[in-house]
Amino acid sequence: MGKVIMAVDDSASVRQMVSFTLQTAGYEVITAVDGRDALGKLNGRGINMVITDLNMPNLDGIGLIRQLRGEARYKFIPIIMLTTESQVEKKQAGKAAGATGWIVKPFQPEQLVAVVKKVLG
Amino acid sequence: MKDKHREAYREEAYELLAELEESLLALEQDPEDEELIGRVFRALHTIKGSGAMFGFEDIVAFTHEVETVFDQVRNGQVPVTKALVDLSLAARDEIRAMLDGGAPEDSLKKQEIMAAFRGLIPEAEMTAGPGPDPSPAGEETLGAGTPVTYRIRFRPAADIFLTGTNPLSLLHELRQLGEFNVVAQTEAIPFLTDINPEHCYTAWDIFLTTSRGLDAIADVFIFVADDSGLDIQVIDDGSGSAEDYKKLGEILVARGDLDESSLKRYLAQGPLIGEALLQEGLVSCDKVQSALVEQRHVRTVQRKKQEAEGAASLRVPAAKLDKLVDLVGELVTVQARLSQTAIDCNDPHLTSIAEEVERLTCDLRDNALNMRMLPIGTIFSKFQRLVRDLSAELGRKVDLITEGAETELDKTVLERLNDPLVHLLRNSIDHGIEPPEVRLQAGKPGHGKIRLTARHAGAQVIIQVQDDGGGLDHETIKAKAVQMGWLTPETEISDKELFNFIMSPGFSTAKEITSVSGRGVGMDVVKKAIEALQGSIEIDSQPGVGTAITIKLPLTLAIIEGLLVTIDHDFFVVPLSVVTECVELTREDVARAHGHKIAKVRDEIVPYVHLRERFDIEGRPPAIEQIVITEMNGNKVGLVVDQVIGEQQTVIKSLGRVYRSAAGISGATLLGDGTVALILDALQLVQGQQAGELIN
Secondary structure: OOOEEEEEOOOHHHHHHHHHHHHHOOOEEEEEOOHHHHHHHHOOOOOOEEEEEOOOOOOOHHHHHHHHHHOHHHOOOOEEEEEEOOOHHHHHHHHHHOOOEEEEEOOOHHHHHHHHHHHHO | OHHHHHHHHHHHHHHHHHHHHHHHHHHHHOOOOHHHHHHHHHHHHHHHHHHHHOOOHHHHHHHHHHHHHHHHHHOOOOOOOHHHHHHHHHHHHHHHHHHHOOOOOOOHHHHHHHHHHHHHOOOOOOOOOOOOOOOOOOOOOOOOOOOEEEEEEEEOOOOHHHHOOOHHHHHHHHHOOOEEEEEEEOOOOOOHHHOOOOOOOOEEEEEEEEOOHHHHHHHHOOOOOOOOEEEEEEEEOOOOOHHHOOOHHHHHHHHOOOOHHHHHHHHHHOOOHHHHHHHHOOOOHHHHHHHHHHHHHHHHHHHHHHHHHHHOOOOOOHHHHHHHHHHHHHHHHHHHHHHHHHHHHOOHHHHHHHHHHHHHHHHHHHHHHHHOEEEOHHHHHHHHHHHHHHHHHHOOOEEEEEEOOOOEEEHHHHHHHHHHHHHHHHHHHHHHOOOHHHHHHOOOOOOEEEEEEEEEEOOEEEEEEEEOOOOOOHHHHHHHHHHOOOOOOOOOOOHHHHHHHHHOOOOOOOOOOOOOOOOOOOHHHHHHHHHHOOOEEEEEEEOOOEEEEEEEEEOOOOEEEEEEEEEOOEEEEEEHHHEEEEEEEEHHHHHHOOOOOEEEEOOEEEEEEEHHHHOOOOOOOOOEEEEEEEEEOOEEEEEEEOEEEEEEEEEOEOOOOOOOOOOOEEEEEEOOOOOEEEEEOHHHHHHHHHHHHHHO
16 A cells, blocks of 8 residues: 555646646545645545645645644644745745745655655654 | 646647737726736736746746736736736737747847836836746756765744644655664753644654765755754764774764863773763763764774775675585585596596686685685684673773684674673683783782784684683582592593693582673683684693683684594594594404504504494494594593594585484485485584593
């Protein structure tokens, strides 16, 4: 039974790339288009990790992280944020909200897998 | 694969561009609508962000300019004007053209639009273009540079769990980088009642030797470096040698756990600084522990490096070597068969091949056995510590001097030699070396000396434990032997034979039982162990001068030179190392001895064991039998057999469980024609005989 990762991004191509890469690496992937969609799809379901974009409509990445950290079930799971270039403030805000780490876009599939392996242990 | 993603991106970008156009047009009508501005920004942002991932660098560079402006718009620093909307729509068309692949690189129009957007941004707000910042798991330079040892003190933020980070997985990741040791620092853990289970109180001191460089370590901690305490220091750049690494106190000072003046004060008090510091509570137990681990880590790494450099050797699992020796053993057996066949066939061609094979096999055997040889120094080094501790416990002052540490012995022999040597050293310290006051009175230096030496002598290794203590007490030993019923008070007995009694089971002259010796087990165990190694042990002692115990061991246990003999139709092998000569035993000789099993060999009376009787072999012995004279522990004893065939390289095979306890037999071997020959345990055979003779 592979570990389950939720990938949240409003860009379909990023979602496709992330889920394809992670599935190839043996993970199960659930995708969501924004924070609200993610929370709806999770609905208390057990997952091992979340990868989320920051800039998204409805509920952005920071908001999503904050909400997840507020729930006992997701309090300690790794959450990785996808940031573009060096958005220092965004990154700080994300960390303050409880993100585990970040991946800077653009990234290569191998980098994504490396980070996932790193935080999932 | 990549094309598939590019296609997906293109489709998505078309949709985004359509949305962008729609939003821009709506924005023209309602320039203050933040929701619309957000949508424009996000569309641009996604086009840029995803574009970078699928290799649309031109779009990324171009969109970046537009996005930067809209970021300002979003923050209210740049107003939405008709000019801006016009420009943005033109930019949107340009992006679309780039997506189609139709726009020429760096077209004039593109340059103009980019310049126009740049003009909209207030000065000093120009940010750098989208350059990827150091990625968390970028390519690592593998194996570059020399190994460097780092001390990493990692103090996770108390709320590290709340960011979904497992500190243990970070440690695990570090472990992958190289030689790794870790000590947990638990001082900060509060009482159970005060613990917040969601907080991390533990810190770690990590010692890592890696050639991957500081960046690789920093990468491990990249997500936590901002919030957690992290201190990475180079403690060894790979240039030092094993012995000169810092002392415990120096390490503590270097870390700032102890100040220099306190160190000096404690050093003046005595050498055991760790204990002193702990007692005073000046430095916590964890910190001392951590410093000790650091010291050990660096020393181990340095020693390994030196070994690697010094010997340019290859590490091979011991089991593989054993297997090789096993195979060589088989080969030797087959070779013996070939030689036998060659002789039987009397074919000169075959004989020359057989001789060639014999020569090669011999070389191969020697080489294979040589590979398992280890210097005895590997166990010597442990003894320094043992002697130091024991002499302190027993109130003696003893220096251990070792010689011949480079002497090589078969690995299996060496492993089994450790315990007997420990016993002997203990005995020397407890029984041999006198307390300092006694020594001084006797005019000897207060410090006793124990000399542990090893050297080669032919196919044997001679190991000696020699002390300059009081020596063995003849009278006490004799009295005890009489008491045990081994001797009558009148018996004349040589020192050598007398001393042999202390290696009999149950013999102890110690007047009081110490934790070290005096329970009557000891020397007999040592003797058994040495004999199990096909070796012999000898004691020499002079009252007041000291005792020397000499152990003779064969170099190896796997293949021995043996003397092949027969009784009736059975074959036996006597280890050649104990054989001194072979003489004939005629019926007349037997008759002359009047029923005693003794023979006169060159005016010397030698008792013998009649193996035919001993093994209950039926049939009549030949008129002239052979005595194989053996010498062990200075005693000559003969073994009577029917015939002596000759020397034989003997590959020792252990016997099955059923036969293992058979007295007088130590193993078996296969002869050239496949016949089994039993290997005689000469010592065991002789012992029964000797005891009998002595009592008589």
